[in-house]
Amino acid sequence: MMTDDNANTGQKVVLVTGPSGAGRTTAIRVLEDIGYEVIDNLPLSLIGRVLGGPALDHPLALGVDVRNRDFSTEMMLQVIEDLRENENHDVEVLYLDCSREMLIRRYSETRRRHPLAPAETPDHGITREIELLAPIRGRADVLIDTSDLSPHDLKEELMQWLSQSGAENLAVSVHSFSYKRGVPRGLDMVLDARFLRNPHWEPSLRSLDGRTDAVADYVAKDPRFDEFFTRVAELVDFLIPAYGDEGKSHLAIGFGCTGGQHRSVALTERLAKTLAHKGWQVSIRHRELERRAETGPASKQLG
Template sequence: MTRSDPATQQAGQRVVLVTGPSGAGRTTAIGALEDLGYEPIVNLPLSLIPRLFSGHIGHPVALGVDVRGRDFSASALIELIDTLTRDPNLTLELLYLDARPDVLERRYSETRRRHPLSPDEPPGSGIAQEIDILAPIKVRADVLIDSSEMSPHDLRAELGRFFDTGKIEKLAVSVHSFSYKRGVPRGLDLLFDCRFLVNPHWEPALRPLDGRDPAVAAYVASDPRYQEFHSKVMDLLLFLLPAFVAEGKAHLSIGFGCTGGQHRSVAMTQSVAKALAEAGWQVSKRHRELERKAPDGAGSKTGERA
């Protein structure tokens, strides 16, 4: 991987133009840049791109361009690069994702996709055409990354080195409470079962309350096993979160479940979310079953900050 020496530190809106042969990692790169805070814009006709910047946008943009574009040609793309480079309000960087032809062919074989330039022929023919078409673009690259030996995680990490804006949180953490009777929420990365803790449901005075109430939280915390459980969960999370950041993960969902999703799981969610926020993490929380019970949307809401 190489990088030329453009004046990337000058003032102006940052624009990363992403291109390269199909199968080299362009889609992964666009996703990684989005996670880094760039607005992704993919496969817009080249003739329309300059209009994007006729008004004030401000935030960084990742433009995905490839040979499938309706008006794509190497000369048109070079003209676009020159146009954007001359704009004093923009800081343009050309990111070129590359890979060896044999690797590209293997990737097409593994996914059983057809190459856009040779849909009715073996992928090798289209790959050769595309590499030839893009040759004049490749030599203009500010950042050239060969993904032949890279996993998607490796590619994301490498892009982070070049394009991290330093203006967004590294990892957004969401903590959920739920009832096992209604099923486990989709998309959880980590799941903890709270049903072994003492259940406030059997206390008549606590039954109508939920785990956000101090009396319920204190009752759950009175279980002799609670403190050790809470401590071990926090130790695990504080060990794992930096590792997920290093991997390039942008969001982590943590779930706490109990029988009804009203008392024990809610109390744990409240406590863990608060502790993670105090440790410096960006945390939101959601209580699924309490949301179901609140017809007017009152109570815990999606994305509520810890």
């Protein structure tokens, strides 16, 4: 987690939450594998007691969801607030998110009962849980949308965000996507590239994507490209230290275009290279290209 000169140096605590089926159990296991002491399904009323003892010499992860005894939205929000105000604790809320449609699909594939709808179809419970957790989602420090992630992909994301320490290791991710499929969850900055000329209408480029020199050069020759990219890069240069000053551990930036294949991909690649050249740790996600490259099942259960 990013820190400034006056930042909290107390016990590192990660609260792991999110809707059932979005990946909370998988995340808990990953955190345990990378050195966190893990306590899952701890009643909210006992969190203060658990953290009241001497600080540990390793980070702590607490799994919290609607199945926890005495769970309520109000109580969860109060726990988060109390921990953040306590100088003995360095707290992050990790929220594993997922689209309603994918959650329904995962429950259908596994034939599990939803904890909030044991006698009904899962979609009723999923809707209730998403509404119940919405205020908590708004307090998240790290939000990972698992709708398109396999368990392996989720592990990669967690390693990117939560194994970092020190301001110089703030993690930046740059995403490309198609507006046809909606804006990915968890982005801090969204930029629309549809005003740039579209390589789709160039027959020789239509089957290529923005990772190729031919497409990247074509997009960059738009007369508005240079000024747009320069302004975006300058804004990101300003935001990264600002996020560090606020104690954030990552910044997620998204470029969208019509198909998520050409313009958004070219911009994502170029910005990632620019940031990496300046010494920032950068990861890239091309949502539409990754979907097309999938060879396994359309979805995998994230516990």
